[in-house]
Amino acid sequence: IANKEWWVLAALVMMAIPIIIFFGFLFSRPLSSQFSSIARGARQVAQGDFKTRLPMSDKDTDELQALVSDFNTMTTQLGRYELEVSESSAMIAHELRTPLNAAMGRIQGMIDEVFPRDLAQLEMVHRQLNQLNKLVSDLHLLSLASAGQLTLDKTVFSLEKLVAERLSWFATQLDEAGVVVTIDIPQQLTVNADRDRIGQVVNILVENALRYSAMGGELLIVGRARARSMELTVSDRGPGFGSENLEQVFDRFWRAERSRARYSGGSGLGLSIARAICLEHHGTIGVRNRPGGGSVIRLEIPA
Template structure:
């Protein structure tokens, strides 16, 4: 709309200039050729001989063109241009507002469906709509995607959480009851089995607490400047026994000069989660690739494997709580299904993002982006 208004103003100004140029040229052409040089000279310096200039104006120009007031021909021309411009402005405004109105209508329609409990709805981007309104639609879609994820997690987490809590509790209670009934001997070995179940329960509660803090925006971040290469080397060293047992070959591409201001321990936790994920679910590919790159605003870290990958329709869900693919991430392989949710929460707390995609030739790649500072 602003561009339309400016365009109309410039068009009116150009029209007035063009009208004067044509009028002046036609009038000048009617003046005898012997007089024209003198008139041009006097017009260039009006104060040199004002009397002679007025005399020529009175002889060859229409006096009505010099009259002040609203009856001047210039005002009539200006009024004509304005009257012509009014329908142009109205028509242009209607055309320009159609995309704006459609975009608002789409967002409003989607909002009503969200209010009715349908979090799968998305507001389409209307071509030609202002960039700010398109950004509003995209932000709305990101919000509904988060709401859909939360609703899905709430729907499935109650049953899953009850199962995850009940399993170690039942195992520990059964072991203790067996010792009380003298089915099992009351020795340190049996107590260590009980402690293992309680440790598993404690890890689950700790993971859930971390996710709750992250969702509430209260996950504490202790940022410091550190070498990304040293962090990758450290976490690979920690996982080296498991990688060696699984016969996984590691390929690392990270520059030693890359530095990042972030929470080192939290990002190390994300890296350990991704490595552990590969060991549990993609070790058959016998390949772990870690690549770190940077752009002007963020650092990108990719952890990739040559395992079975994930179904395409599941790629957007792998960061949900308690998510497991039915085939490659079954319960017998262990874990609670919270690892990638924790990784996503930590990236979000840094103002970054994490995503997954299937690789050409097989395998899964998880890409983490963390902004500088």
């Protein structure tokens, strides 16, 4: 300690400490301010304000910009979920009430002897109750999928045989609508998936084509094996979708033509269910418009 160099070193350290503290405080203020802004935004989100967005600055570090971007993405997604829940609640009430009121009105008419008490009237009531039961089943499936509890019974099966089987169920309707069906799937193409669930997706896509395709339309179903996945595309010659609606077609209760879909029994849940089943298989599903008119729905399931 008595050595002169030690006193010089101590003096330098004592002079450096205030400088380090000053510049540390100077450079940390913007960072502290940004974190305070994030904390305020988080409190607003916690209070239910999902429109909160944080400003992005090019002067921030890459890590801070990534944090702000992720925060804004989170609030956007939360706002979308909130809107979907509120809209779905209203739509569910409406969709359940329509067939229920029709069935109750028919039964009340039979009680009041306004309608005859015969088999024809009971069949009308039965159709309404079937529609109600299907809607409840669809909502139950979507609830299970949202909760991650949709169970799959995976087996290896022929995709061509499955598609042919499901198309046979719609043979009469396809003939009446004048829809020409073309299947292009190799017979040896097999899939390891839940056969019933994938069949349900095929049903939904065929029903969708029947509902919106014009008379004398075309239905092209193509299956291909990729390096690590199976690809199935269903193309029709219907009206297609507006470019602004391509992101909405898989939303619950969304319809391209509400009046026609309701008349033909569509609830607007079909493509939502198809997406839920594909996601449960760790797959993807998308839609695009077909050149010359119509739409192409493409799903891909990992091998």
